[in-house]
Amino acid sequence: MFIDTHCHLHDPKLPDTDAVVNAYLRDGVDTVINMGCCAATSIGGKLLAEKYPSVYFATGCHPSDVETFDDTEFNKIAELTSHPKCVAVGEIGLDYYWKPFDKDKQEKAFVKQIELAKESKLPICIHNRDATGDMLKILKDHKDKLVYGGVMHCYAGSVETAAELLKLGLYISFAGPLTFKNARSLLEVAAFVPCDRCLTETDSPFLAPHPLRGTVNEPKNVAITTAFLANLKGIELTEFAAILKNNAKRLFYKMK
Numbered sequence: 001m002f003i004d005t006h007c008h009l010h011d012p013k014l015p016d017t018d019a020v021v022n023a024y025l026r027d028g029v030d031t032v033i034n035m036g037c038c039a040a041t042s043i044g045g046k047l048l049a050e051k052y053p054s055v056y057f058a059t060g061c062h063p064s065d066v067e068t069f070d071d072t073e074f075n076k077i078a079e080l081t082s083h084p085k086c087v088a089v090g091e092i093g094l095d096y097y098w099k100p101f102d103k104d105k106q107e108k109a110f111v112k113q114i115e116l117a118k119e120s121k122l123p124i125c126i127h128n129r130d131a132t133g134d135m136l137k138i139l140k141d142h143k144d145k146l147v148y149g150g151v152m153h154c155y156a157g158s159v160e161t162a163a164e165l166l167k168l169g170l171y172i173s174f175a176g177p178l179t180f181k182n183a184r185s186l187l188e189v190a191a192f193v194p195c196d197r198c199l200t201e202t203d204s205p206f207l208a209p210h211p212l213r214g215t216v217n218e219p220k221n222v223a224i225t226t227a228f229l230a231n232l233k234g235i236e237l238t239e240f241a242a243i244l245k246n247n248a249k250r251l252f253y254k255m256k
């Protein structure tokens with residue numbers, strides 16, 4: 001019934017993939033989308049998707065991994081887009097938190113992969129950390145390339161920024177931080193974003209939701225964040241999970 005739209009199953013913090021997959025299937029998560037951070041992890045996602053029916057994957061270079069983003073790396077990432085279980089280009093974007101960073105290189109990689117998404121008819125999964133101004137500018141400048149839409153993953157911004165993203169046709173994805181005790185401004189965003197534009201995710205193995213905060217996160221915990229959001233929206237959980245599943249299928253249209 002649940003879908004985790006953003007996780008990293010290949011992360012070394014989740015060494016036993018069979019156990020992780022069995023745990024989420026048992027807890028009602030029937031679909032997960034594994035994100036790529038570079039060519040190697042994107043290929044890793046492909047192998048997981050070929051092994052587990054419940055796993056789909058995205059291919060892309062994370063802004064914190066652009067140091068190694070050259071033509072060879074790009075071609076490997078691009079090649080994966082035609083795979084039947086590759087449902088998005090991601091995660092891509094800007095990250096000015098982890099230092100040092102190269103703004104110019106990040107922007108070039110971001111734009112190149114936005115173009116890749118258009119050419120390969122896929123939506124994008126966007127990562128943004130401490131770069132909201134530049135990120136919005138790039139998205140607006142390349143609005144014509146966002147034909148297949150996209151999602152702002154692990155949303156942590158303001159209501160105003162969320163409004164801009166919705167105007168661009170993008171979805172807003174909520175992760176564990178929505179459930180944190182200090183998440184007051186995110187609660188306003190969650191109330192503001194219409195149900196048909198919401199998604200949930202775990203970003204496993206990071207950002208475990210309350211009350212598991214600080215532990216290794218797993219896709220099964222998307223149920224916690226989804227229940228939290230359903231409660232905020234005043235919608236019964238099964239019904240709300242079905243709405244989110246429909247949203248995901250609309251955006252990640254290659255999913256069966």
Ligand SMILES: [Zn+2]
Nearest residue numbers: 006035091203
């Ligand atoms: Zn991620």
